[in-house]
Amino acid sequence: MSQARRVAFDTLRAVHESDAYANLLLPKAIERAGLSTADAGLATELTYGTLRRQGTYDAIIGIAAERSVLEIDPEVLDALRLGVHQLLATRVASHAAVNESVELARTVLGRGPAGFANAVLRRIARDTPGEWMTRVAETARSDDERLGLVYSHPVWVVRAFRRALAAEGRADELEALLSADNISPRVTMAALPGLAEVPADVRRTAYSPLGFRLGGGDPEATVTASEGRVRVQDEGSQLAALALTRFAPVRSGERWLDLCAGPGGKTAVLAAEALAHGARLEANEISPARAGLVRRAVAGIPSDIPVSEQDGRVRAEAAPGTYDRILVDAPCTGLGALRRRPEARWRKSPADVPELSSLQTGLLSAALGALAPGGVVAYVTCSPHLAETAAVVAEVRREWGAAATELSARDAVATASVGELDLPAQKDGSGRAQLWPHRHGTDAMSISLLQRV
Ligand SMILES: C[S@@+](CC[C@H](N)C(=O)[O-])C[C@H]1O[C@@H](n2cnc3c(N)ncnc32)[C@H](O)[C@@H]1O
Numbered sequence: 001m002s003q004a005r006r007v008a009f010d011t012l013r014a015v016h017e018s019d020a021y022a023n024l025l026l027p028k029a030i031e032r033a034g035l036s037t038a039d040a041g042l043a044t045e046l047t048y049g050t051l052r053r054q055g056t057y058d059a060i061i062g063i064a065a066e067r068s069v070l071e072i073d074p075e076v077l078d079a080l081r082l083g084v085h086q087l088l089a090t091r092v093a094s095h096a097a098v099n100e101s102v103e104l105a106r107t108v109l110g111r112g113p114a115g116f117a118n119a120v121l122r123r124i125a126r127d128t129p130g131e132w133m134t135r136v137a138e139t140a141r142s143d144d145e146r147l148g149l150v151y152s153h154p155v156w157v158v159r160a161f162r163r164a165l166a167a168e169g170r171a172d173e174l175e176a177l178l179s180a181d182n183i184s185p186r187v188t189m190a191a192l193p194g195l196a197e198v199p200a201d202v203r204r205t206a207y208s209p210l211g212f213r214l215g216g217g218d219p220e221a222t223v224t225a226s227e228g229r230v231r232v233q234d235e236g237s238q239l240a241a242l243a244l245t246r247f248a249p250v251r252s253g254e255r256w257l258d259l260c261a262g263p264g265g266k267t268a269v270l271a272a273e274a275l276a277h278g279a280r281l282e283a284n285e286i287s288p289a290r291a292g293l294v295r296r297a298v299a300g301i302p303s304d305i306p307v308s309e310q311d312g313r314v315r316a317e318a319a320p321g322t323y324d325r326i327l328v329d330a331p332c333t334g335l336g337a338l339r340r341r342p343e344a345r346w347r348k349s350p351a352d353v354p355e356l357s358s359l360q361t362g363l364l365s366a367a368l369g370a371l372a373p374g375g376v377v378a379y380v381t382c383s384p385h386l387a388e389t390a391a392v393v394a395e396v397r398r399e400w401g402a403a404a405t406e407l408s409a410r411d412a413v414a415t416a417s418v419g420e421l422d423l424p425a426q427k428d429g430s431g432r433a434q435l436w437p438h439r440h441g442t443d444a445m446s447i448s449l450l451q452r453v
Contacts, residue, residue: 004039005082005100008046009108012078015051015343022047022342050085051342052182055152057084059136064123065116076113079105083121088129098125151178156350157335164384164434164444168424173438180438181338181345187219188212188235192272195301196229207417207440208238210269228300229272233265234337236382236435236442239413241269243433243447244325244378245277247412252278254324259312259367262290264297266329266380271301279324283307284315316366324375326367330360332381332388336444339437353387360392364450368396368404371452376407379448384436389446390428396450407449409433 007029014020030040058069083101086092098121106114140146148155165171190210191198198212205211219232261267262285274281285291291309298305333348367377381388408431410423426432433447
């Protein structure tokens with residue numbers, strides 16, 4: 001059995017047994033096993049691909065094994081998932097995919113489970129990926145369930161995406177979105193404005209004036225060499241931070257606050273913009289460990305940025321009428337970043353949403369209270385779920401009445417962008433900007449701007 005497959009299998013087990021995060025665990029496992037670059041690539045593809053496609057693979061395994069996957073031993077199930085991924089989604093030859101997975105099952109679990117794995121995988125290997133997709137789709141009881149099975153998303157997530165796209169009249173893009181979630185994003189870099197230049201020999205990204213892609217090489221080495229002035233950052237995150245700093249010219253001496261700052265990606269952009277325009281930035285993050293990451297993120301920026309470690313609601317309420325610009329990059333389900341967190345879609349549940357919406361509403365409302373008259377808060381989530389985006393803003397606007405007004409975040413994002421963005425109006429009449437992986441190549445960031453009157 002190849003080492004790459006063993007590393008992938010062990011990572012799948014840790015993700016399923018101990019709620020580990022694949023993107024944190026896998027690099028360490030690869031290093032421990034001393035994998036070559038090619039094998040490291042294979043282990044990563046197998047792990048991420050299997051985790052993303054787990055919903056589809058479980059449906060296929062269920063049909064081939066003629067039993068629910070809940071009745072299959074979890075270790076055997078992970079070996080099967082890994083085998084199905086190789087059979088249906090990679091160029092690994094069928095016999096190798098079956099033999100390697102059966103050997104894995106035999107080494108880890110013994111002869112009996114290996115025989116079962118062998119029978120199930122041979123059955124799956126008999127038909128093409130297209131035939132299996134048709135068979136899986138036929139088991140669905142609704143269109144959303146069909147899309148969930150075919151594109152490997154929980155059905156509640158499919159529904160949330162459908163509604164969010166329909167809110168801007170683009171429900172017909174649902175399949176493109178689900179499909180985009182199953183592809184690893186390319187690494188995007190940001191050159192902090194005024195502190196680093198976009199290198200001349202790289203490809204710029206389409207929208208952010210800070211964004212570019214490396215032709216090759218290790219992104220982290222570039223970050224280190226630049227002392228953090230060049231960073232790895234999704235282009236949507238760059239635009240969200242710039243929407244706040246560039247929707248209107250900055251007056252020297254403005255006070256800014258980043259209320260939920262960890263791990264500090266957007267703080268670094270805000271800090272560079274503040275430095276360039278004579279504004280003063282403060283940051284806050286409830287988790288001490290993540291507050292440490294924020295301090296590290298701004299360490300290479302020559303200005304003093306105090307970082308507090310409080311509940312953002314308490315932090316904001318303690319400073320009424322103080323700030324000119326506040327970023328609330330709120331804790332959320334993260335449904336907009338499923339491309340980069342392969343197991344995330346299986347970890348969240350609809351039950352998480354009401355608690356998050358209530359926290360988001362509290363943070364946004366408290367931030368409005370901390371604004372000086374005329375000050376603006378950017379409310380940002382890396383989730384497009386309407387309960388975390390439009391509904392939160394609507395609730396806070398109801399609470400604040402005439403004391404708060406909404407600005408057009410779509411105009412602000414378009415102003416910050418160097419390329420033309422396809423940002424349709426929201427049917428609710430709000431100024432909310434929604435970015436999408438399938439349309440913009442970014443995480444699905446939602447951005448709203450509220451001004452204290
Ligand atoms: C979406 S992340 C922010 C990402 C960050 N702005 C960046 O670009 O790197 C949300 C952050 O809010 C923090 N958080 C959660 N609850 C909070 C609260 N009540 N007050 C302040 N921060 C909170 C989380 O620990 C998390 O670091």
